[in-house]
Amino acid sequence: MNKANLIGSIAVGSGVTQEVAAKMLASFEDAVTKAIINGERVSLRNFGTFVVREHCARRRRHPATGELMDSKAFCTVRFVPSAELMFRLN
Numbered sequence: 001m002n003k004a005n006l007i008g009s010i011a012v013g014s015g016v017t018q019e020v021a022a023k024m025l026a027s028f029e030d031a032v033t034k035a036i037i038n039g040e041r042v043s044l045r046n047f048g049t050f051v052v053r054e055h056c057a058r059r060r061r062h063p064a065t066g067e068l069m070d071s072k073a074f075c076t077v078r079f080v081p082s083a084e085l086m087f088r089l090n
Helices: 003-016 016-037 083-089
Strands: 043-044 048-055 058-062 066-070 076-083
Touching: 003 016, 016 043, 016 048, 076 083
Parallel strands: none
Antiparallel strands: 043 048, 048 076, 058 066
């Protein structure tokens, strides 16, 4: 499912136009993005949780040359599905 399909599904499910559904989805994306940037967890009951995961700086080996190099610390976003969602998948 792509974004256009998701907007169509939201529109049909909530009985609004696709323009309103697109604004609803954009608002949701903005709220989640702002929370993640602030380092907050976003938990959606019976769906899952978006968690910010921090990775420490460390020394890594370059795969082609074999030389050691330093990598910077970085953050990633991880989605952890809820038990309810996992139960529905199986």
